[in-house]
Amino acid sequence: MSEIHPENYSHLRNLLCERIAVHLPDDKAYLAEARLHNLAREHTHGDINALIEKACNDTGDELRCQLVEAMAINETYFFRDPIFNESFIDHMIPNLMTLRRKERSLKIWSAACSTGQEPYSIAMLLEDRFPELKDWDVQIIASDFSRKSLAKAQSGRYGLTEMNRGLPARFMALYFEQIDLEWQLKPQIRDKVSFQTINLVQQWPEDLPTFDIVLLRNVLLYFSIADRNLVLSKMRHQSRHDGYLLLGAAESLEKSSGFKPVSASKYGSFYQPS
Amino acid sequence: MATPQALVIDDSRAMRLILGDLLNQLGYETHEAGDGQQAISLLEEDQTIPTLALVDWNMPVMNGLDFIKAVREKTCYTDMKLLVVTSEAEVGHMVEALTAGADEYLMKPFSSEALASKLEMLGLRHA
Numbered sequence: 527m528s529e530i531h532p533e534n535y536s537h538l539r540n541l542l543c544e545r546i547a548v549h550l551p552d553d554k555a556y557l558a559e560a561r562l563h564n565l566a567r568e569h570t571h572g573d574i575n576a577l578i579e580k581a582c583n584d585t586g587d588e589l590r591c592q593l594v595e596a597m598a599i600n601e602t603y604f605f606r607d608p609i610f611n612e613s614f615i616d617h618m619i620p621n622l623m624t625l626r627r628k629e630r631s632l633k634i635w636s637a638a639c640s641t642g643q644e645p646y647s648i649a650m651l652l653e654d655r656f657p658e659l660k661d662w663d664v665q666i667i668a669s670d671f672s673r674k675s676l677a678k679a680q681s682g683r684y685g686l687t688e689m690n691r692g693l694p695a696r697f698m699a700l701y702f703e704q705i706d707l708e709w710q711l712k713p714q715i716r717d718k719v720s721f722q723t724i725n726l727v728q729q730w731p732e733d734l735p736t737f738d739i740v741l742l743r744n745v746l747l748y749f750s751i752a753d754r755n756l757v758l759s760k761m762r763h764q765s766r767h768d769g770y771l772l773l774g775a776a777e778s779l780e781k782s783s784g785f786k787p788v789s790a791s792k793y794g795s796f797y798q799p800s
Numbered sequence: 801m802a803t804p805q806a807l808v809i810d811d812s813r814a815m816r817l818i819l820g821d822l823l824n825q826l827g828y829e830t831h832e833a834g835d836g837q838q839a840i841s842l843l844e845e846d847q848t849i850p851t852l853a854l855v856d857w858n859m860p861v862m863n864g865l866d867f868i869k870a871v872r873e874k875t876c877y878t879d880m881k882l883l884v885v886t887s888e889a890e891v892g893h894m895v896e897a898l899t900a901g902a903d904e905y906l907m908k909p910f911s912s913e914a915l916a917s918k919l920e921m922l923g924l925r926h927a
Contacts, residue, residue, distance in 0.1 A: 687914070
């Protein structure tokens, strides 16, 4: 594997910061070497320096987009952490069903959905545990900046490694069908989620509704304080006053964030607009 | 706290070794059986009921499904979690196993992470 020249690493860091507000530390060049390996094989015979140079000098934007997508962290799996049981089943959904009993509407946003396991987990959970929501207008919107991740998410098709991580066998049997070596999510779940390309640090779509629940798990920790505050301030406007914001286990918010903590567990924290 | 016990039932010695190793790393003491019948004999001989049994599907003498059915008929094993670990990936097999009383299903090949995730799903402690 080729070693990244310092000036190319610097170009890459600037690109990531500019496009997705991710600040790659000085000493993580080895991460870039590992993550760009396949893309370099595809475009520049495995030469990572040539790949970065080509992307920087490209008149179009396509290769730069691919570079950013290849560098992004796509770690996700079905029912990531038992926070789903703790927060959704026991607290949020029952509470919101009481609060919204007149309008009978629920809007949920998985704001950095990667390859789709998070929003589909919510869809399966609602279908399985809250059949009374059948007559409600339930919208699950899932977004990510990466077109590649979204294409996979939209397909609803997963391989063995993904199916083995976090997905209860009962849900696998109920909601998936096997196609060759992969598993396809059935339309009854897949159709409940709509996907959109949204880059959290760029302009959000004007027609984005206000949400009852926003999942922003393990995202903010990669941002600078300024970007984090910007996203939170926009998120505050995008949330219903009695809605919820869910963060990952390693994340917490200051009082000045515009959100107050409702509950915390070892799996994550949830907040409401203050 | 006593070390949790796990019974690994698989006709492949290599698979028993791999699973045993992974479970040891997760804090389990493991016992092995090469088929369902041998596993039942082990359970009957032993005073301690394992917290968990990992059950292969295709085995000689008594297969995994018959083992699950036999174990679930006896009330003394109600608390023992049964995790099917198999290369049989069809949904039909999954449904059969769950209906017979298996608690979870892990498809081969799997990663140590996937095994740990299944144990967590079963509410089992691991290191």
